[in-house]
Each structure stands twice: as C-alpha cells, then as structure tokens.
Amino acid sequence: MSALSQSPNQxxxxxxxxxxxxxxxxxxxxWTQIVGKVRLAHSPLINHWWEVPLYVNSRGLTTSAIPxxxxxxxxxxxxxxxxxxxxxxxxxxxxxxxKPQSVAAFYSEFMSALRSLGINVKIxxxxxxxxxxxxxxxxxxxxxxxxxYAHRFWQILLLSEHIFxxxxxxxxxxxxxxxxxxxxxxxxxxxxxERGAPERLGxxxxxxxxxxxxxxxxGFWPGGGDIEGAAFYAxxxxxxxGFAEQxxxxxxxxxxxxxxxxxxxxxxxxLAPSPRQALLDFLQSTYExxxxxxxxxxKELERA
Numbered sequence: 001m002s003a004l005s006q007s008p009n010q011x012x013x014x015x016x017x018x019x020x021x022x023x024x025x026x027x028x029x030x031w032t033q034i035v036g037k038v039r040l041a042h043s044p045l046i047n048h049w050w051e052v053p054l055y056v057n058s059r060g061l062t063t064s065a066i067p068x069x070x071x072x073x074x075x076x077x078x079x080x081x082x083x084x085x086x087x088x089x090x091x092x093x094x095x096x097x098x099k100p101q102s103v104a105a106f107y108s109e110f111m112s113a114l115r116s117l118g119i120n121v122k123i124x125x126x127x128x129x130x131x132x133x134x135x136x137x138x139x140x141x142x143x144x145x146x147x148x149y150a151h152r153f154w155q156i157l158l159l160s161e162h163i164f165x166x167x168x169x170x171x172x173x174x175x176x177x178x179x180x181x182x183x184x185x186x187x188x189x190x191x192x193x194e195r196g197a198p199e200r201l202g203x204x205x206x207x208x209x210x211x212x213x214x215x216x217x218x219g220f221w222p223g224g225g226d227i228e229g230a231a232f233y234a235x236x237x238x239x240x241x242g243f244a245e246q247x248x249x250x251x252x253x254x255x256x257x258x259x260x261x262x263x264x265x266x267x268x269x270x271l272a273p274s275p276r277q278a279l280l281d282f283l284q285s286t287y288e289x290x291x292x293x294x295x296x297x298x299k300e301l302e303r304a
Contacts, residue, residue: 013159013270014152016230018223021149025222027142028150029185030103030127032061034110034136035075035084036182037123039063048190048210053179056161056187060154061180065089073119079154082147084110092117098150103139129183153222156230156266157187160220163276164189167218167283173301176217186233188219191287193296197238211237216290218283220266226258230266232282233259236290246289249281262286 018025036054043051043066054061060079065072071089078085082098094113101109107125114121127133134141157180164178167189174192181188193214200208218234221227236243244255252268255261264282272278291298 013266013275014155015270016149016152016156016222016266018229021146021153023142023144024146024149025153025185027103027144028153029130029182030136030139030142031084031098031106032077032180032182032185033127034103034107034123035063035077037125038075038110038114038121039066041121041123042066042068048176048212049206050176050179052183053177053181055177055179056154056157058158061157068119073117077154079147079151082145082150084113086113086117088117088119090118098145098147100143100145102141102143103134103136105143107136107139156220159275160187160232160279163279163283164218167280170303171301172303174213184221186219186221188217190215190217191301193291193294193301214238214294214296216287218286227256227263232264232266232269232279233261234282234286234290235259235261236294238294240290240293242293243290246286246293248285248289250278253282253286 032054036052039054040052045051054077055064057076059081060077062076063074065074068088073086073088076085076087077098079098083095084098085093085095087093094117096109096113111121125136127136161178164187168175168178171191174194176188176190178189179187195214197211197214200211214237216234216236218232220232221230223229223231239260244257244260248262250264250268250272253262253264256263262282264278269275269278269282
C-alpha cells in the first residue's frame with residue numbers, strides 16, 4: 001500500500017494486525033506522550049483533562065495551538081510525509097523526519113527543535129499509564145517506525161473520526177470533543193448525563209477528575225494484553241446494573257468482563273458490508289443500553 005494515496009476518497013479501512021506493527025505502536029506511543037506532555041505543560045486545566053489530548057486532522061495528529069507567552073505554537077505528526085512539524089505564531093517553523101529511532105533520540109531532537117524556536121519547556125519525562133515505564137531520555141529500547149503502519153493507523157483514526165462526529169452530533173447535552181489520549185493511546189468521544197458521579201474513594205486524581213460525572217464513552221484502541229487486535233469499545237461509568245447483559249449491535253459485539261466494556265473488533269467493522277453502519281449501530285446501541293439503565297433524561301439530552 002502506498003502511504004500517499006492519489007485518491008481523495010479515503011474510504012477503505014486498512015488491515016492493522018497487531019503483531020505486524022506492535023513495535024512501531026509501542027514507539028509511537030512514547031513519541032506521542034512526549035509531544036502531549038509539552039501540550040499539557042502549557043495548557044490550563046480543563047474539565048476531565050480535555051487540555052491533554054491530541055486531535056486528528058488531514059495530515060495526522062496535532063496538538064492544536066499551545067499558548068506560549070503572547071503567542072502560540074503547534075506540533076504536528078504528519079503521517080503522509082512522515083515528519084514532526086513545529087510551527088509558531090511568530091513565524092518560526094522546524095521539522096524533522098519520523099524514522100526508526102529511539103525514544104531517547106526523538107526526545108532529544110524534539111526538545112532541541114523547540115529550543116531553536118525560542119520555546120523552553122520542562123516536562124515530567126516518566127511515561128504515563130504504561131507498565132514498567134522508562135524515562136524518555138533513557139529509553140533506547142523502543143526504536144521502531146514503519147511508515148506504512150503509522151499511515152494505516154492514522155487512516156483508521158480519520159475514518160473513525162467522521163463517524164464519531166456524526167454520532168456526537170445527535171447529542172445536545174454535554175459531550176467531549178473527539179480526541180486522542182496519548183496516555184492510554186486511544187481515540188474517543190464521551191457523553192455526559194450532566195449528573196455528578198459517586199466519589200471514587202482512594203482513586204488517583206486523574207481518575208477522580210475524569211469520572212467526576214456520569215459518562216458513557218466510546219472509542220478505538222489498537223489492542224494489547226489479551227485483546228489481540230484493534231477494537232472499538234464502549235462503557236458506562238458508573239456502570240448500571242444489568243449493563244453487561246444487554247443485547248447490543250452488531251451481532252459480533254460482546255461484553256468483556258475484565259475490562260467492563262463492550263468490544264467490537266476492528267476487523268468485524270472493516271469487513272462489514274457497511275463499516276459506517278456497523279460502527280454507528282455499535283455506538284448507538286451501547287449508548288442506549290447504558291442511558292436507559294441509568295435513567296438518563298434522553299428527551300432533554302438528544303436531538304429530536
């Protein structure tokens with residue numbers, strides 16, 4: 001597959017076998033954390049950590065504008081030309097190639113590029129939400145980058161984003177942006193009942209802030225652990241009684257008792273007669289299952 005398609009119609013859902021790109025996935029996870037932590041360091045706290053994520057755009061993943069002094073700067077993963085691009089509101093720009101290199105080398109090159117533009121940033125260099133984390137400046141283990149699979153991953157995010165936005169449009173209550181969390185390396189959209197959630201005693205501050213209110217969330221994740229492939233997911237928090245037993249669509253979707261989530265494997269979407277309809281059915285049916293059981297005021301929250 002050519003990474004740069006000649007067609008404007010990005011409507012094919014590519015294969016993304018976990019085993020084929022797992023090393024690239026692990027390396028890219030750390031690279032996005034480095035860039036994301038820079039955004040976090042210079043952004044004011046927004047409810048549910050909405051200042052943290054990256055966003056899908058027509059080239060890859062972007063931080064969007066990050067405040068800095070009287071101006072702003074932006075970092076962009078370009079998965080078409082495979083570059084990391086930095087641009088500033090004062091006219092400066094810098095880029096370097098995305099290629100097989102260690103996390104430590106990427107961290108050094110990225111920080112050097114920022115300094116060359118007059119941007120001085122300090123971040124917490126220990127990765128988040130991963131087992132046995134290694135500080136970015138010391139990580140020479142993760143050093144893979146396959147441009148074809150990076151492009152495929154972005155293409156899936158782009159196609160998913162179109163459908164997530166369509167689903168989001170039917171809800172007039174509080175809803176998150178469609179965004180990419182670099183900590184967990186997942187892409188999601190979240191709906192809120194607008195009621196507070198029970199306090200999570202003993203939970204970390206990140207979890208308490210994220211789940212301060214009732215939510216039903218859905219997203220895409222490349223897989224890992226006992227989930228041996230990419231999957232779409234949906235969950236309710238707090239989970240209402242009987243949620244796990246609900247019948248959802250399409251038929252291939254199932255409830256994972258350890259994750260406390262409904263899953264629909266990516267390949268079941270990709271190979272469906274209509275991937276768009278299969279994913280919309282999953283999003284809507286899991287939302288309805290959670291909202292009905294938790295007695296959300298759907299009449300007030302949904303577009304007529």
